[in-house]
Amino acid sequence: MTAVSPHLSSIHSSAGTRRGQSVAFEGVSKIYDDGTPAVESLDLECPAGQITVFVGPSGCGKTTTLRMINRTVAPSTGTVSLGGRDIHAMDLTELRRGMGYVIQDAGLFPHRTIVENIATVPRLLGTPRREARRQALELMERVGLDQHLAKRYPYQLSGGQRQRVGVARALAGDPPVLLMDEPFSAVDPVVRAELQEELLRLQRDIEKTIVFVTHDIDEAVRLGDQIAVFTTGRLAQVGTPAKILTDPASDFVDEFVGSDAGVKWSSLLPARDIEPFTPPEDLDGWQLVIDDEGRCQGWRPPGAGDHLVDCRRTVRLASDSLRAVFDALLLSPCHLAPVIDDQDRVVGVVDYASALRALDRQREASR
Ligand SMILES: Nc1ncnc2c1ncn2[C@@H]1O[C@H](COP(=O)(O)OP(=O)(O)OP(=O)(O)O)[C@@H](O)[C@H]1O
Ligand SMILES: [Mg+2]
Missing domain, CATH: 3.10.580.10 (CBS-domain)
Structure with missing residues (x-):
């Protein structure tokens, strides 16, 4: 096997990183073998280089839809395409190599060190051990992990650190697409906010196509360029966070975004055009x-x-x-x-x- 990961060495600077490709669903339905309908007639485009967030209540088909992108679930009808190509016409190994996958609890290999976990895909792709290790250390830095953690095992890290390793591992191999299924759900709100911030910072450089699943509307608003709100197997609305918050398409969406939609919306609006002024002399004495x-x-x-x-x-x-x-x-x-x-x-x-x-x-x- 030859080394086929020339992109990774340059992932540190954005130049040379493989930018995202669009993911599209056309008329996609999924009925599981036992007859459970999970997704019905889905038409949706996840634009290249952007974050699309799938949000919705439990059991509404978010994970099923996500997993149809890397073919771990096969659609019953319809077409899923990547960069305009039907994924079912693509070689499965090639398809999966182009997609990083991060799940809740990170799903790390317990008997491998952190650096070995991150280097998994480059090693599979034939990158020599030393080079794969060097790239893994670089990625650790990139996701905000101190390199002294490299030789630890997953059980020796905090939940937040494990999620960072999960993100680093998914980025190794420089895939154009990142699939993230509730990656930050198991950590406390403070760490969660840090991880969200880190992901946004990273994405400004790497411009992957990210499909991110959550059932938390705040997380969706914070991360999404586009939000797809699901309701039992169907799309209730697709739009920018501002659109979803200020112009919900149905009572379901309105209820789902919650009673503080206006306050959430104000978090999307920049304050930069406000002119500060000198406090007046008479401020009731303050x-x-x-x-x-x-x-x-x-x-x-x-x-x-x-x-x-x-x-x-x-x-x-x-x-x-x-x-x-x-x-x-x-x-x-x-x-x-x-x-x-x-x-x-x-x-x-x-x-x-x-x-x-x-x-x-x-x-x-x-x-
Ligand atoms: N392998 C399976 N066989 C049969 N039914 C399944 C299978 N996997 C999922 N389902 C069903 O399909 C529907 C959608 O499940 P899915 O996991 O996609 O939901 P989800 O939106 O990700 O939910 P959650 O927020 O709880 O993770 C549910 O009714 C679920 O029970
Ligand atoms: Mg799920």
């Missing part, structure tokens, strides 16, 4: 206290001497969402939120009126 380096010390309540109320939240308009701005305003004792720059220096404040004007502008722009 004063923003800043140290010599321009950093926020707190709010001094009216007539309270040296006692300061913590600012709790400051906002960076260049990178924060409108949700973060509203959050800071809600927690502020005086209806103003301090705005800071990259060096944490206060550059001004924002109020509800300026945040609402920004919201209106975004609403106008999306019409």
Whole structure:
């Protein structure tokens, strides 16, 4: 066998990485052998280089649909294609090599070290051991794992670390498509948020076609370029997160996105076009206290001497969402939120009126 993984050495820089290919379902149905209908007449395109999230209640056919992409489940009718080619006309080994697969609990090989786990596919593809190891170490760094973990076994890692290994292993071999089935469901919310952030950061460089299954709408909104909402074997709606949240196609979707759809939507809206201003002199006596380096010390309540109320939240308009701005305003004792720059220096404040004007502008722009 020859080494057929020339792409991986360059995965560290985005140049040379195999960008995603589109995945499409046309008239796809799946009825399991025992007669269970899992998917009915599915038409859906997962665009190349984007994250499509399948979301929906338990048993609605998300995993079945995902597994029809790598042919671990065969459709009863219809066509699944990859980059315009019918996957059933493709060589199965070639197809699977082009698809990384990450599942809940990572599914690592328990008797192999972390570095061996990650190097599995390159080794199968014939990459020499030393080179495969070097690539695996590079990938560890890439997914935020310290290299000192390389020689450990999966049971010696935390759940979050194991999921990172799962992602690194799926990326080894540089597949154009990543299939992820509830990969972050088993970890706590803090680690989960970190893993989501990491995946988005990684995806900005590698531009794979990612199909991501979850039953968590927050995760779908956070990660998806496109969300496909499933309801028992059918698509209830396909669209951008903003579309799903602000214009649900049915009562089912409306109920599924939850009662705080508006708040979720505000997390998608950038705050960058809000202009910070200097706090007015008369703020019912409240004063923003800043140290010599321009950093926020707190709010001094009216007539309270040296006692300061913590600012709790400051906002960076260049990178924060409108949700973060509203959050800071809600927690502020005086209806103003301090705005800071990259060096944490206060550059001004924002109020509800300026945040609402920004919201209106975004609403106008999306019409
Ligand atoms: N091998 C199988 N044989 C028969 N029925 C199956 C099989 N696998 C799944 N099903 C059924 O197909 C339907 C869809 O299952 P699937 O696993 O795709 O759902 P899911 O949306 O991934 O659910 P969950 O969120 O619980 O993982 C369910 O009714 C399930 O019981
Ligand atoms: Mg499932």
